[in-house]
Structures are given as C-alpha cells and as structure tokens.
Amino acid sequence: MGGINTLDFLKQVEEQRSQERALHWEGTFADYVDLVAKQPHIADLAHARVYNMVVSAGIKEEGDGQPRKYRFFEEDLYGMERTLQQLVEEYLNPAARRLDIRKRILMLVGPVGGGKSTLVTLLKRGLEKYSKTDEGATYAIKGCPMHEEPLHLIPEEMRADFKRTFGVYIEGDLCPVCRYRLEHEWGNNINTVPVHRIFLSERARVGVGTFKPADPKSQDVAELTGSVNIQALTEYGQESDPRAYNFDGELNIANRGIMEFIEMLKAEKRFLYELNTVAGEQTIKASRFALIYCDVAVIAHTNEYEYNSYFSNKENEAMIDRIFVVKVPYNLRVSEEVRIYEKLIGQSDVQDHRAMGGNGNGADLDLSQIHIAPHTLRVASMFAILTRLKPSKKAGLSLTTKMKLYDGEKQVGDWDQRHVRELHDEYLDEGMNGVSPRFIINRISSALVKGGKNYVTPIDVLRSLRDGITEYTNNEEERRKLLGFIDEVRKEFDETAKKEVQRAFVYSYEESAKTLLDNYIDNVEAYCNREKVKHPITGEDVDPDERLMRSIEEQIGVTENAKREFREGVMRSVASLMRRGQSFNVASDERLKEAIEKKLFADLKDIVKITTSTKTPDAEQLKKINEVVDRMCREQGYTPESANELLRYVGTLLNR
Ligand SMILES: Nc1ncnc2c1ncn2[C@@H]1O[C@H](COP(=O)(O)OP(=O)(O)OP(=O)(O)O)[C@@H](O)[C@H]1O
Ligand SMILES: [Mg+2]
Secondary structure (H helix, E strand, O other): OOOOOHHHHHHHHHHHHHHHHHHOOEEEHHHHHHHHHHOHHHHOOHHHHHHHHHHHOOEEOOOOOOOOEEHHHHOOOOOOHHHHHHHHHHHHHHHHOOOHHHHOEEEEEOOOOOOHHHHHHHHHHHHHHHOOOOOOOEEEEOOOOOOOOHHHHOOHHHHHHHHHHHOOOOOOOOOHHHHHHHHHOOOOOHHHOEEEEEOOEOOOOEOEEEEOOOOOOOOOOHHHHOEEOHHHHHHHOOOOOHHHEEOOOHHHHHOOOEEEEOOHHHOOHHHHHHHHHHHHHOEEOOOOOOOEEOOOEEEEEEOHHHHHHHHOOHHHHHHHOOEEEEEOOOOOOHHHHHHHHHHHHHOOOOOOHHHHOOOOOHHHOOHHHOEEOOOHHHHHHHHHHHHHOOOOOOOOOOHHHHHHHHOOOOEEOOEEOHHHHHHHHHOOOOOOOOOOHHHHHHHHHHHHHHHOOOEEOHHHHHHHHHHHHHHHOOOHHHHHHHHHHHHHHHHHHHHHHHHHHHHHHHHOOHHHHHHHHHHHHHHHHHHHOOOOEEOOOOOOEEOOOHHHHHHHHHHHOOOHHHHHHHHHHHHHHHHHHHHOOOOOOHHHOHHHHHHHHHHHHHHHHHHHHHHHHOOOOOHHHHHHHHHHHHHHHHHHOOOHHHHHHHHHHHHHHHOO
8 A cells, every 4th residue: 555554544444434324325115216206317227337337437539440439448458449349339338228239148258368357347346336426326125135126116017107207117026035025024015115225346245246167066056046045944944935045146146237257158058048048038047936037237258269169069059149249359559568567567466476487586576666677568568469460461561560550650661550440451350369468477577586686678578588488389380480579579679779879879969969060060161162171179270171071971962073062052051041140050951960960870889889888998988878877867767777788788789
C-alpha cells in the first residue's frame, strides 16, 4: 500500500462501510414497485445490466475506419479494440435488447495469456461496482438464496398489464424457496414481501460466479446447481421441500449477474448440459424441483486448440449452436504491448519464480523497484509482435515493416498507413499465435535475476529471450524462426542505440553547429570576394579553407562544378537577411542546415567511436563521457550505469 498509513487505511474501510450503509435500502414489494415505476431500468435483466455498465463508461469515436473505443476497458486492456467492439456490439448490445443472442453462451477463444481472464474479471469487478451506483442499483427479495428479482412475485396473468402500465417486461418465476415462503410465511400477500437493495459481490456470492472444471471424479454438478441439505432433510423429511435444499450452486448465486466458466471445453458433458440449459432457457434443473429460473450472462473461455477440436466434432453440434464465439487474439501493436508490460511490472504479482530458473534470487525481486533502461520494453515488445504477425502477401513488405505500420508509423519505405487496412484483411486469424505477454515478462524477470544488476537493458532482455526460446519450443524450425526475430529486433535496436548516443553527443555540440556555420560563412564570403581570411589561431591572412567548405558541401551532394553557384547563393541570402537587420543562422537555410548536421554527425562518429570504445580515456574524453552520461540521465531516462553500458555498446557497434 504505497504511502497509505494504517490510519488512512482504516478510514477508507470505514468510508466504504458508510457508503454501503448510505446505499442500503429496504422496503416492501409495494415500495419496490414504486421504485420500478420511477426507474424501470432497475428491473433490467443481466445482459442489459452488463451492457449498460460498459456503455455508461463512455465511448470514444476514433473515426477513420478505426474501431470505437469503449472506455470501460481502456485502463486495463490495450490493443484489443476490435475484439471489444465485437463483444459489445455484436453480443452485449443485442443481448441487452433480449434478442435471441442472449440465449447463447459468450465464449472467448484465444491464445494463452491473451487477456481472456482479464477481460472477464473486468466485467465481474465492474458489475460489483456498478451495483453500487444509481444506474446499476439492483434489488432482490430479501432472504432469497438466489437474490431474485422481486417482480417474479407478480403472477403470470398480470404481467401483460404490468408491462402496459410501467413498460417493464417481467421474465421468470419465483424460486422454490420464495414460493414456499410466499405461501407459508407471507400468507400469499405479495405486497408485504420484504425487498432490499443488493450489492453484487463474488466474495459474498451475490450475482457473480466462477466455475472451473477440475477432476471429474471429485466434481459434482451440484457445484453448479446446488445440493440436498442432508441435515435439513432429516428435519423436513422430503427432498422436494425447498428448505431441505441448498440453492448455492455457482449458477444459483450468479443469478442477476455474470457466471464465468473457465476452460469451458475441458468440462464434462453433464456440466456443459447445465450451462446450455441456463443460457438457452434461463433455467436450472435441480433434482426434485421444477425448473428454476436463472438470469445470468454466461461468459466462458477456452484456448484455440480445444476450440478447434470441439468445433470440428459433429457430435457437439447442438452445443455449438448455443455458443457465440468472440476471438481474443494477441495485441499486434508495439506501443500497446509496451503498456501491457508496464502494467504487469507495476503490479506485484508478475513474478513467476518457477520460470526464473529457481536460483533462489527470485524471492526478493520486485520489478517495479528496478531501473528499466529506455527501449527495453520496446525491444521485448517488438519481438513479441513479430512472433504474432503473419507475413504479408505483398511483395517486398517485410515483417518488420508490417510491425511498424501496425504501430502507426506514417511511412515505412514505400508503404504507408493506407496499406494497413489491406494488411489486416489479408488474414482473419492474425494474432492467434505467437508468444504471450507472460512469456516475455518471465524473460524480463529472468534477465534481472541472471544479470545481478539493479537495472535491465535491451541487450539483457534480448539475451534472456534467446535463452528462453530453447525452453519455449523444441521444434527446430520454430526455434530458428524465433531466433531470426531476435536478430531483427537487435538490428532495429542497434540503429536506435546509435542515434540515441549521437543525440546525447550532439546536444553538447549545438555550440559547434553554430561555430561550424560561422566558420563556413566566413570562408565562403572570402571566397566569393576573392579575399583572404584571418587564421583563427595565428591571426595571419590565409586563403579560404577549401577543404572545410567542400567537406560540408559534399554532405548534400554539391559537386565541384556547382560549388561556386552554391556559395554565391548562400552569400545572397546572408546579404538579404542582413538588409532586414537579421543574422544568418543554422535555421536560415534548410539545405545548409542539413549539410552542417550531417557534417557534425560524421565528425561525431569518430568522436563517439573513440570516446565510447577507449579503455583508458584521457581527461578530455572522461569529461566528455561524463557530460554525455549526465545528459542521458537528465533527458533520456537513463541511470549512470545503464548510460555507460549503452555507450560501451555503441562503441563496439561503431568499431565493427
Ligand atoms: N491486450 C492486453 N492488454 C492488457 N493486458 C494484457 C493484454 N493481453 C494480456 N494482458 C495481460 O497479460 C496477463 C495474462 O492475461 P490473461 O490471464 O487475462 O490471459 P488469458 O487469455 O486468460 O490466458 P490463459 O489462456 O492462459 O488463461 C494478464 O496480466 C493480462 O492483464
Ligand atoms: Mg485465463
């Protein structure tokens, strides 16, 4: 709890409690009908609740053929706009309007670590919070084990009337417990039946359930549908007495909200059968009881492999018919992938010690306390994305180019953003393969452990990825492909590294750009006027420095024959500026500016090369290195260690 002390914490707990007390509402059924008359939406069914929750967080229209952004997911899921748009617009929206689609199980299909669980968790946690808002307020018959909709009290024959009067559609019948109580406790007088506001909570088993297939021998359908209460049975004598039954299966308690079904296709038929009935008919079949109404959005997930084998089996046709599939591929944009890692690193639960070589160091490791050198996560992300992309059918468009275009780079060689849509259309199932964010994060952790430093660099991570590939696959071809991606990424990084270091050097050379330009202009002036210049050190009159002038002009392709014309042109602009009382500077002439910069970079190359690669720097070089490191720390996000390491690395690159 960063920065929160005990007192603050207790205060927060108390605030939460008092908030819940403030939201508390209890009344009779008659009071509830008053509420419904004023706010019909409180009687919404589960799918509508989920849909309204998502939409109420806001929608961003991105235009330009870009998918809409549903802000509900914005802070936790990145680069999944298309998936989320499909989920909301093709499933939740029609389901909320009670179209037939709501009778289908929503099934998320995607590769491991692609965000399926995160997505469902977001919806579950969201619903819990939403039930505490005015818009999401939810009410139930007090004491109902399934916290059911109070409107179930209204008899079938009066519902059409109710709809006409209040515009509210009623679906479902009383659960066996409430039916029993209505008769025996409330004397069949629905008006006095107690109703209260409920707050959805997975922990409290209200409106949010989860089911995960386990060992079939130990797992009973009762886990979904509830079970006979043996003790109560001896008291009440009959299994069909609702008092002798626990309506506490995951489906019972998930009523009104969401039921998550993990690894659905791993479950046995009898579980799927229950699921099928609840989704298709909104009913649960508990032994000895008539069908029990249940209003729940069933969200299942599974991996691609199980999906393919299940869906290709004719025997499963009936079930498949009841499933609405949303594919959840991996993110394919480098910058969004960087955000995923930043998020995972910011959380403390990313450390999978088993995956880190088990050398015992893992226990003390907290990624969020470690310096991650600039470009480290980017490099890891590029590798991840490359493994997920499919090669374009367009001739001459490399995977790296595709990666950059997907990431929004305006122009890459001959290709630009106009091609992105066509690229997307080439494959419908891109992103269903490749390495997962988990793999990458584990490799980053591993790099830290192995490195024994308190920082990690792109080179560390690339090395760690390389090591990890052996464990990742034993398919030789696949391995070679992945190693190839690492080389690709390394090349990209080398270019970035050189630029980064040069930039750090150049800034200290801004002065020199001016000096160099002034020097050039002095010489050109003398040349054009056939005069001498003063030697900067000896003060003697000497001929203009032809070598200096040419070394600059050559940078932009001014030939020997064209040099006079070029120089006269420069002098004309100098003169024209002077007449207007302005002085000629680096920014005055685009071409000359380019020439000066290129010349500086070329000169710099040697300086950088020598400075960065020397083992025993002299006092001058040491000063330079310190300046550069300083700047990299101040302006580019390095620490002295990571900056020095990068300098040495670039040194070896330039000396190759
Ligand atoms: N597109 C994404 N945006 C944000 N976080 C993501 C994204 N994809 C994956 N993650 C993160 O990666 C981790 C793994 O994702 P998650 O557990 O949700 O995947 P999953 O699809 O359920 O995987 P599995 O099939 O292994 O159960 C999570 O911490 C998740 O937040
Ligand atoms: Mg999962």
